[in-house]
Amino acid sequence: xxxxxxxxxxxxxxxxxxxxxxxxxxxxxxxxxxxxxxxxxxxxxxxxxxxxxxxxxxxxxxxxxxxxxxxxxxxxxxxxxxxxxxxxxxxxxxxxxxxxxxxxxxxxxxxxxxxxxxxxxxxxxxxxxxxxxxxxxxxxxxxxxxxxxxxxxxxxxxxxxxxxxxxxxxxxxxxxxxxxxxxxxxxxxxxxxxxxxxxxxxxxxxxxxxxxxxxxxxxxxxxxxxxxxxxxxxxxxxxxxxxxxxxxxxxxxxxxxxxxxxxxxxxxxxxxxxxxx
Ligand SMILES: [Zn+2]
Numbered sequence: 001x002x003x004x005x006x007x008x009x010x011x012x013x014x015x016x017x018x019x020x021x022x023x024x025x026x027x028x029x030x031x032x033x034x035x036x037x038x039x040x041x042x043x044x045x046x047x048x049x050x051x052x053x054x055x056x057x058x059x060x061x062x063x064x065x066x067x068x069x070x071x072x073x074x075x076x077x078x079x080x081x082x083x084x085x086x087x088x089x090x091x092x093x094x095x096x097x098x099x100x101x102x103x104x105x106x107x108x109x110x111x112x113x114x115x116x117x118x119x120x121x122x123x124x125x126x127x128x129x130x131x132x133x134x135x136x137x138x139x140x141x142x143x144x145x146x147x148x149x150x151x152x153x154x155x156x157x158x159x160x161x162x163x164x165x166x167x168x169x170x171x172x173x174x175x176x177x178x179x180x181x182x183x184x185x186x187x188x189x190x191x192x193x194x195x196x197x198x199x200x201x202x203x204x205x206x207x208x209x210x211x212x213x214x215x216x217x218x219x220x221x222x223x224x225x226x227x228x229x230x231x232x233x234x235x236x237x238x239x240x241x242x243x244x245x246x247x248x249x250x251x252x253x254x255x256x257x258x259x260x261x262x263x264x265x266x267x268x269x270x271x272x273x274x275x276x277x
Contacts, residue, residue, distance in 0.1 A: 059099075091149065187202060192260060
């Protein structure tokens with residue numbers, strides 16, 4: 001809990017029994033799963049923002065089945081190779097149910113590193129699932145627009161398909177720290193979109209420039225997956241942005257789909273925070 005800050009006053013939080021407290025007396029209970037809720041009520045746009053329980057369950061089933069393991073493996077290698085410290089502090093912005101950050105921990109420990117990791121996500125269901133499964137990592141429900149974490153604490157920040165708020169990522173990183181963004185490639189999930197939409201479209205290519213960061217490189221990872229159960233098809237759908245915005249005909253076509261082959265692709269974008277190490 002040592003890297004989290006009070007969402008009200010910004011002071012560091014210290015653990016006291018079953019709660020975290022700042023020096024101004026603001027107090028946050030630690031849930032029985034081990035995470036802390038650091039989303040101030042006025043930052044919520046709904047009673048339960050972010051992905052819901054069923055979506056988190058779908059995401060976990062899909063990820064645990066290994067369809068995106070190739071991306072997780074590459075992320076692990078990139079962090080190992082670009083973050084040289086033995087005890088790095090790693091922050092997962094938009095950690096979801098913890099798949100990437102949990103596998104990163106296991107991988108680094110196997111490689112003789114002892115990372116201190118923390119993750120933040122706006123979805124309480126996601127953070128609860130993450131904290132329950134991945135012990136040894138600190139998780140908080142919080143906003144990526146006002147990350148409840150100490151400035152300059154992180155040696156690396158990973159952001160896999162989560163909202164990118166460059167000013168906040170910059171603030172949390174130490175100078176010289178690594179930023180690793182994962183964004184969808186142009187043809188990521190094209191096979192899914194061919195079912196959902198009469199006229200499927202490619203994803204837009206991302207800009208790579210952010211103030212305060214020096215761009216290092218783009219690492220494309222491409223693959224093809226086949227989902228051969230209706231459940232897996234629906235699980236994939238539930239974890240995409242299309243889930244909330246696909247017209248009814250598309251959803252019906254997908255509901256009849258028993259097997260799906262699609263291209264998948266992540267681009268990892270690597271940066272260093274400008275400044276002295
Ligand atoms: Zn406070």
